[in-house]
Amino acid sequence: MKIFVEGSKRAAVTRMFPIWQKMGHIVVDNLEKADVRLSVITVRTSQNLPTVLRLDGILYDKGMDYENVNTRISASYSAVDAVVYQSQLAKAMCEKYLSKRKTNVYDV
Numbered sequence: 001m002k003i004f005v006e007g008s009k010r011a012a013v014t015r016m017f018p019i020w021q022k023m024g025h026i027v028v029d030n031l032e033k034a035d036v037r038l039s040v041i042t043v044r045t046s047q048n049l050p051t052v053l054r055l056d057g058i059l060y061d062k063g064m065d066y067e068n069v070n071t072r073i074s075a076s077y078s079a080v081d082a083v084v085y086q087s088q089l090a091k092a093m094c095e096k097y098l099s100k101r102k103t104n105v106y107d108v
Helices: 017-022 066-079 088-097
Strands: 002-006 026-028 036-040 051-055 082-085
Touching: 017 026, 051 066, 082 088
Parallel strands: 002 026, 002 036, 036 051, 051 082
Antiparallel strands: none
16 A cells, blocks of 8 residues: 655654555655555645544643634544544544544544
8 A cells, every 4th residue: 555644754653654664555755646645633635535644632722722723633533534543542532522523434
């Protein structure tokens, strides 16, 4: 499978690259050549491509416009095909505070 990582390649994502390679998957730098897209926190582009979203949870920082940021996270969360959560706490917070998911795909 060819995986396109959308946005910055954060440490948590790049640590997965060797594991994916051992499984026969490759990371591509061109969205058009990909079989699946991995987005981190929010989806930035619109494509007819299966999309997995990696989430650390929701943002709550009184010094920031966290409600606006969470609105964008929520829109991405409800639109993607699957979600990879950083932890069980992240999953619980997302399920409680973000909009409902539109798919019944098992999330990790």
